């Protein structure tokens with residue numbers, strides 16, 4: 245017992261040390277930013293509120309109808325029963341040792357015009373050399389196309405709220421690339437550009453394997469779809485895609501659309517698709533930002549089937565692998581766990597509230613990051629003894645890994661100890677307005693009702709009148725996962 249107390253005290257001291265340098269200029273006070281209306285409740289305003297036994301009055305809430313309550317429990321349950329956070333799937337194979345030679349062949353295919361490819365195949369057939377290829381890309385390979393940083397996907401109908409990725413076969417992809425190259429050729433007054441010109445070739449990387457199918461991501465250079473000459477650069481590519489997918493149903497091709505993954509990730513229906521697309525997005529972001537060696541400045545080239553890049557300068561030849569930035573995302577509750585600390589940034593769509601989060605700094609543990617970020621943004625001190633890992637989530641926009649925690653705020657220093665029936669005020673909130681527009685303590689009943697809305701993680705989301713008052717991120721976000729887990733727990737009396 246003594247050891248435990250000592251350990252607890254040490255952790256507290258560590259957390260205190262981490263934040264103490266800020267505390268001098270950042271003392272929690274009962275101060276509200278001028279003109280800000282607090283809803284439903286801020287600890288800073290009502291420091292004597294006995295929140296552990298009182299129920300919050302929700303009659304004024306726009307979300308308090310019985311039907312929305314029923315929906316709330318349904319959505320929350322679905323979210324909770326999911327086994328892993330969105331954008332990940334444990335069955336995606338990531339061992340790329342089997343794909344290198346196929347990757348080289350694939351890269352070569354995309355470098356040439358279709359006519360040239362056909363010519364080469366004919367020659368290969370005549371020489372009976374085609375047997376050297378052990379890979380048949382016409383089977384068991386699916387290709388994700390990224391252009392202008394957007395991914396192509398489709399919906400069952402234009403108004404549908406669900407979507408699925410556009411996976412191309414190798415021949416469909418060849419058709420699209422051939423069309424774009426042919427157009428480039430004709431728009432260049434018949435002058436064929438050098439295939440080896442930097443950045444002109446389509447980029448391809450192996451993404452992973454799922455149920456015996458290899459997934460690849462392909463990006464087209466912007467020049468290849470004549471970005472500067474088209475009023476809507478993607479529209480020309482769409483016409484090529486429609487043509488290439490002519491064997492698909494009309495409905496399928498008519499709903500083709502391209503958006504950044506983050507903007508449509510909530511609408512994906514199947515979690516393994518979300519995992520594959522997220523990996524593809526992260527790989528492309530890595531290759532885009534590592535064209536040059538960070539040691540010698542020389543150009544780099546893709547290696548290991550797109551899993552890394554290598555410097556091309558003799559004598560250097562250093563390899564670089566995708567870097568992952570660690571960030572913590574934490575659901576901080578009141579000490580009684582009936583209230584959650586949620587905040588919003590001014591850049592978010594109106595009404596969106598989420599858990600606090602922040603990047604880990606050099607020399608810092610994830611636990612220390614939780615405590616520091618919470619204090620910096622809200623002035624609330626986390627009880628280091630309450631920190632608990634919940635789940636992690638890849639967030640390759642461009643390269644983060646979100647590590648999700650639960651934590652309790654320290655009981656207020658003004659609280660009485662002993663009977664358990666004495667008032668235990670919610671800790672006061674001091675918002676770091678450089679980071680956050682608003683942060684509040686939200687009671688569980690209120691948040692539960694918010695879960696009845698599907699929410700959204702998209703930055704371009706257009707909330708309706710109800711969502712403008714309060715909504716939390718959609719299913720693609722680890723924040724919703726953390727909030728839903730907490731919301732389905734019994735209220736503590």
Ligand SMILES: [Zn+2]
Pocket residue numbers: 537538539540541542555556557560561562
């Ligand atoms: Zn180098």
